[in-house]
Amino acid sequence: MQDNAHKDDETSLFAQEMRGVKRIQDDRADTGKPRTDLKQLATRRQNATVRAANVKVDGLSDQFIIDVGAEDELHWARDGVQEGQMRKLKQGQIGFEGSLDLHGMTVEKARETLWDFIAEATRFEVRCVRVTHGKAARLDGKRPLIKSHVNTWLRQHPQVLGFTSCLPKHGGTGAVYVMLRRTMLEGRDE
Template identity: 75%
Template sequence: MQDDDFSLFRSAVCGVKPIAHDRADTGKPRSNKAQIATRRANASISNDEIRIDGLSDQFIIDVAAEDQLYWVHDGVQEGQMRKLKAGQIPFEGSLDLHGLSVEKARELLWDFLAEACKLEIRCVRVTHGKAARTDGRKPLIKSHVNTWLRQHPQVLGFTSCLPRHGGTGAIYLLLKRTMLEGRDE
């Protein structure tokens, strides 16, 4: 009986070639930290072209240095914003706009958000600062960032950070994601 089993097995595997490697394909690509770093660096390179980003400076909402910022797009769950405000959604990227001109801050913010959306990042932190201007008016970058983010199509909401992450000088920002195939969140 054993000879019959062996002969049946040999005839069943006749012409089969052995596999050259013993690794399984899990289907999930590993994150390439060097590639991500290169993309981030390339996103901040200026090409001196006039760009139309859809952000208006026509009407800027002036905010004071210690004002808490909070805005939410229609349809965003209240629970998500509570978690964001409590710092319970970890931020995966951070941008510091301290000391920049309004135009440079605008350009860097637009590029940063584009890259974050491309990488399917859910939450980022933007540090806008809160220094009062020498002419006694409200903080310039903070006021512009507050206005611009309300206009950005990928922004779901934002809120001032916890003190350990910058307090009223920074915001947590919740972004839309398209949910890449294979992601189980």
């Protein structure tokens, strides 16, 4: 009997606490966000797909460009590249088997051309190439544009082991020797 009395007390207590509360008719929570326009979302997805097909993704970023001066010597090596190899590269002792001149190109054209050039050199197992970026002072007085971009892009390219400014006879601070990764064809030694 006491159990029923206890139950009645709980029921009346619950009813008292729930006085003035209205039952929720909708079982979905209102997050405060506007409802998604599914038609607009489908259109955005379609446009993104179309645009992505026209963009060449090469991994070379322009988010942060390392500004360099016209006469600055460039030198960079990936971790693990022997300093002796970089010294040979700087002294012009590793012959370059290909050369690319980026003079007069827009930044976008230079990026595309550089990416394609390195891809082709890699395909042919080329060890070293020369990239002429120039060092012309810009009309607005800022640092050389293509040289700064090349300096940044080469550091990002997975096939580049290191690069250094050329000897004067090969372009000096207006060009770089670039040492590339090779997959080592059968029977070919370093």
